[in-house]
Amino acid sequence: MRTATGVTGASSCPFEATRTAGRATPRVTRVAASSDQAQVAVLGASGYTGAEITRLLALHPRINVRAITSERSAGQPFRKTFPHLRESFFKSDSADSVMNLELTKVEDVNWDQVDSVFCCLPHGTTQEIIAGLPRSKKVVDLSADFRLKDVDVYAKWYGAAHKAPDLQREAVYGLTEFKRKEVGSASLVANPGCYPTSIQLPLVPLLEKGLITAEDLIIDAKSGVSGAGRGAKQSNLYVEIAEGMNSYGITSHRHVPEVEQQLEEVAGGPVRVSFTPHLMPFSRGMQSTIYVKMADGVSVEDLRARLEERFEDEAFVHVLPAGEIPHTRFVRGSNHCVLGVYEDRLEGRAIIVSVIDNLVKGASGQAMQNMNLMLGLPEDTGLMQIPMFP
């Protein structure tokens, strides 16, 4: 509950109320604009996830962006960094519209004007910055810094000891569909990684019910190049990405411990995944193709039925009918995840396909879903963009 902005507590969320009454219809919860605005800072607004959260917030009826940061572009007006977010496009005549704001360095943010924070900074640099914020602020951190609970596991995979271990333990892992209650009362939410989001959405409900085995999970995942961030890297140049693809991080990607940590929570025992990500020549979009072994006596129809039942009332997760195949274009620019389930030719095995937009459900959209809950707003506020095609 945050009284400073007058936004009411999570328990009064009307989205939750419709959900408990059955399927959430109509799915779009309309929240009127009000003078009662939450004031947020977007740290790292000049990056890809920062730009995306600012795009989504431009039409949010109850959140006002008061501060935006960049290291290299501090001092520039935001519209110069991202001309697609010009104020005239939004018909905003408000002097404090985000489009009129100037980017500043993090240390120059006036924290008195801000009560919540989206932190879109590179992992490793984030933990000290968040540890230095006033404790009264609600924070959604998009980096990996607060996702792992075990300090030794963090040090092993990220190559350094954590600088804010108390906060690391306190942070709530915000895969929204599975953690609504905890997110609603958290002051620091660790937003999940994009690959882990696409992987956990189908696997958590299946492991929870023991429908698949925990030690034989093979994940082949593909990401658009925006997943690597805006920082210039030669290997991410158009000429080096277009008309080709490559795998990376084979057996060593840092999302492995994140996925295993979260799946173990529901499986109640050790989970081992074999995970290989790939870099694909498109700007946004992500697909995880997951090969699973079904428990004895379980059929592919049982898996699909379980996912349909679990996500029936969810606004953002959709299970396709048998035979239909997800495409990253089904979710581009939206907060949706689309799942498909298929029988493998190998007996006792099934294949699951999960697609998201890495910048929306994989990052900024889910961050906004979480912030809405933290502010006691309907979870889908400002998030019902229809996917773009082509």
Ligand SMILES: NC(=O)C1=CN([C@@H]2O[C@H](COP(=O)(O)OP(=O)(O)OC[C@H]3O[C@@H](n4cnc5c(N)ncnc54)[C@H](OP(=O)(O)O)[C@@H]3O)[C@@H](O)[C@H]2O)C=CC1
């Ligand atoms: N891209 C994606 O699909 C996803 C990203 N994430 C995570 O979200 C976070 C942001 O990612 P993304 O937007 O892609 O990254 P970008 O590289 O595109 O943006 C990073 C931002 O952080 C700023 N920044 C860089 N270094 C510092 C520093 N030392 N101090 C203060 N500010 C700094 C940059 O400012 P400037 O460059 O202007 O100086 C920029 O605004 C990362 O932790 C990433 O791992 C999570 C899920 C998906």
Ligand SMILES: CC(=O)N[C@@H](CCC(=O)OP(=O)(O)O)C(=O)O
């Ligand atoms: C294509 C690409 O490089 N993707 C990034 C994942 C981005 C993301 O979700 O991860 P974090 O938030 O954990 O950084 C990677 O593989 O490291």
